[in-house]
Amino acid sequence: MNLQDIKQRFEIIGNSPLLNIALETAVKVAATDITVLINGESGVGKEAFSKIIHALSNRKHGPFIAVNCGAIPEGTIDSELFGHEKGSFTGAHDTRKGYFETVSGGTIFLDEIGELPLETQARLLRILESGEFIKVGSSKVQKTDVRIVAATNKDLMDLSYKGKFREDLYYRLSTVPIKVPSLRDRKEDIHILFRKFSADFAEKYRSKPVTLEGDALQILQHYSWPGNIRQLKNIAEQLSVLDEDKIVNGPELSRVLPPEKPGLPMLIGSHAPEQQFSERDIFYKVLYDLRKDLSDLKSIVFDLMQGNQMANSNEVAKNFNSNFVREEMNTNQSNNNFVSIPTPVSNNSSPQIIDITEAQAEPESLSLEDKEIELIRKSLKKHNGKRKKAAQELGISERTLYRKIKQYDLE
Numbered sequence: 001m002n003l004q005d006i007k008q009r010f011e012i013i014g015n016s017p018l019l020n021i022a023l024e025t026a027v028k029v030a031a032t033d034i035t036v037l038i039n040g041e042s043g044v045g046k047e048a049f050s051k052i053i054h055a056l057s058n059r060k061h062g063p064f065i066a067v068n069c070g071a072i073p074e075g076t077i078d079s080e081l082f083g084h085e086k087g088s089f090t091g092a093h094d095t096r097k098g099y100f101e102t103v104s105g106g107t108i109f110l111d112e113i114g115e116l117p118l119e120t121q122a123r124l125l126r127i128l129e130s131g132e133f134i135k136v137g138s139s140k141v142q143k144t145d146v147r148i149v150a151a152t153n154k155d156l157m158d159l160s161y162k163g164k165f166r167e168d169l170y171y172r173l174s175t176v177p178i179k180v181p182s183l184r185d186r187k188e189d190i191h192i193l194f195r196k197f198s199a200d201f202a203e204k205y206r207s208k209p210v211t212l213e214g215d216a217l218q219i220l221q222h223y224s225w226p227g228n229i230r231q232l233k234n235i236a237e238q239l240s241v242l243d244e245d246k247i248v249n250g251p252e253l254s255r256v257l258p259p260e261k262p263g264l265p266m267l268i269g270s271h272a273p274e275q276q277f278s279e280r281d282i283f284y285k286v287l288y289d290l291r292k293d294l295s296d297l298k299s300i301v302f303d304l305m306q307g308n309q310m311a312n313s314n315e316v317a318k319n320f321n322s323n324f325v326r327e328e329m330n331t332n333q334s335n336n337n338f339v340s341i342p343t344p345v346s347n348n349s350s351p352q353i354i355d356i357t358e359a360q361a362e363p364e365s366l367s368l369e370d371k372e373i374e375l376i377r378k379s380l381k382k383h384n385g386k387r388k389k390a391a392q393e394l395g396i397s398e399r400t401l402y403r404k405i406k407q408y409d410l411e
Contacts, residue, residue, distance in 0.1 A: 001027075001056075003020060003023055003024065003027075006023060006027060006052065006056075007023070010048060010051065010052050010055075012045075012048065013189065013192055013193050013196050014186055014188075014189030014192060014193065015188065015189065015192075016181060016185070016186030016188060016189050018179075018181035018185055018186060019180075019181055019186055019189070022049065022178050022179060022180050022181065023049075023052070025176065025178050026049050026052050026053050026056075026178055027052070027056060029053065029176045029178075030052065030053045030054075030055075030056035030057045031056065031057060031058065032057075033057075033058075033059075033147050034175045034176050035128060035147070035148050035149070035150070035172065035173055035174075035175045035176075036050075036053060036148075036149045036150070036175070036176050036177075036178060037113075037150050037151070037152070037156075037173045037174040037175075037176070037177050037178070038050065038149065038150065038151040038152075038177075038178045038180060039151075039152060039153075039177060039178065039179050039180065040151070040153060040179065040180030040181070040182070041153050041182045041226075041228055042153045042227070042228065042230075043183075043227045043228035043229055043230035043231060044180045044181070044182055044183070044228045044229060045180060045228075045229055046111065046151040046180055047066055047109060047111060047151070049151075049178060049180060050066065050107070050109040050149040050151065051064070051109075053107070053149055054106070054107040054109075054147075054149070057107065057147070059105065059106050059107055059147055062103075062105040062106030062107070063102070063103045063105070063106035063107075064103070064106055064107045064108075064109070065099055065102075065103050065106070065107075065108050065109065066109040066111060067080070067081070067099060067108065067109065067110055067111065068111045068112055069110055069111065069112045069113055069115045069116050070111075070112035070115035071112075074117050077116070077117065077120055078119070078120055078123065078136050079092075079096065079098065079136050080098060080099060081098050081099050081100055081120065081123070081124075082098040082100055082101075082123060082133045082134065082135055082136060083095075083096050083097045083098030083100075083101055083135040083136070084096050084098075084135055084136035084137050084138075085135055085136065085137035085138045087137070088135075088136050088137020088138070089136065089137065092136075092137070095135075098133075098135065100127060100133055100144045100146055101133075101142065101144060103144075103146055104144045104145050104146055105145055105146075106146065106147070107146070107147045107148075107149060108146050108147070108148055108149070109149045109150075109151065110124075110148060110149070110150045110151070111150075111151045112151070112152060112153070113150040113151065113152050113156075113173070114152045114153075114154040114156055114159055114164075114165060116165075118164075118165075118166065121165065121166045121169050122166070124148075124169065125166065125168060125169045125172060127144065127146070127148075128148065128169075128172045128173070129172070131143050131144055131145060131146075132144075148173070150173050156170045156173075156174075157170060161397055161399070182225070182228055183225040183228040183229055183231075183232060184223075184224050184225050187221050187222075190220055190221050190225075190232065191212075191217060191220065191221065193229065193232055193233075194212070194220060194232060194235075194236055195209070197232065197233050197236035197237070198210040198211075198236050198239075198240060201236060201237050201240035201241075202240060202246075205240060205241065207240065207246065208246040209240075209246065210236065210239045210240055210243060210246045210247075210248055211246065211247055211248070212248050212253070213247065213248065213249045213250070215249055215250030216248050216249050216250045216252070216253040218250070219250050219253050219254060219257070220253065223257060223260070224260050226260075226261075235256060235257065238256050239253075239256060242256075369408075372404070372408075373408050373410070375394065376390070376394070376401070376404055376405065376408070376410060377410065379393050379394055380410070387401055387402060387405075
């Protein structure tokens with residue numbers, strides 16, 4: 001069966017290259033029993049891909065069920081998925097079979113899988129690894145033969161970094177990932193989809209199909225469609241019901257389209273979300289700031305050595321905290337090359353000592369690994385070995401810090 005036949009059979013509309021890639025992947029994986037993770041924004045049609053995978057698989061004669069994990073309360077989701085024994089909790093008046101028991105031999109589609117509680121994720125991982133599960137309130141191990149197709153509109157790896165999704169479960173689910181493109185990434189299909197929906201609603205309401213004038217078509221194709229295909233279908237139905245002559249121009253279409261949210265600038269600094277910056281970006285920023293401070297300090301020291309102490313004393317006070325200079329003095333007490341500089345803060349204060357060997361030495365190493373090790377050691381020493389506080393200061397997760405400590409043998 002070629003791709004065009006599959007589109008006709010399952011009413012998939014569009015010729016976007018990204019859509020075709022997703023469909024081709026679904027067709028190739030359907031004949032296997034591999035677990036599939038479908039990624040895509042809300043409203044792009046992820047459930048349609050799960051039905052394609054089931055219908056083209058060896059389980060096509062078995063049962064298929066779609067479960068929205070985000071719509072089931074946390075307190076009852078284990079009972080829904082795995083079943084429960086009579087009297088296992090308040091309201092459990094009878095023994096009940098869960099979806100994994102009733103769908104054995106078929107396919108279960110777990111939509112919004114990122115909403116599963118961690119305890120339920122552990123139960124699901126056991127099914128993926130051994131096909132075994134235990135009903136709520138039971139101690140008897142049962143077997144099931146179910147193919148799992150999962151879907152999410154969230155970044156599960158990011159959730160795993162935050163401790164909200166099991167990393168081992170993520171890797172078991174995403175054996176074959178399928179990315180369903182958003183509607184704004186397949187602009188060439190927007191008008192085709194709109195005409196299809198308009199024809200369907202014209203038949204349903206026994207009216208003429210809606211047609212778009214040129215300016216309305218431009219608006220349709222350049223709109224961001226945050227609700228994707230579901231939103232486009234709703235707009236087509238709204239126009240089919242409300243527009244009398246069924247010929248829509250730009251202003252008429254704009255009135256029914258929700259206003260687009262303005263783009264928000266990316267936050268930079270301590271208030272920015274951690275996920276916007278990679279670990280390498282954070283270290284480069286720290287190293288860049290450190291090198292800039294050292295370069296400025298060298299320049300001032302050289303000026304002072306040439307007899308410009310008084311001219312530059314205000315610059316010293318302005319650009320450097322005296323504590324930083326004292327820390328450098330304490331660090332280099334074992335060396336003999338020191339220069340005495342009058343402290344610009346007070347006329348009565350004692351002179352500060354700055355080590356000038358740094359200015360005369362060879363350029364420091366720019367190895368990212370060396371600087372990374374140095375920063376980690378300093379942060380751990382500063383916080384007396386407390387990794388959580390050290391990780392927060394470095395701007396990385398505690399898990400990443402632990403991995404770096406192992407990698408560089410900094411135990």
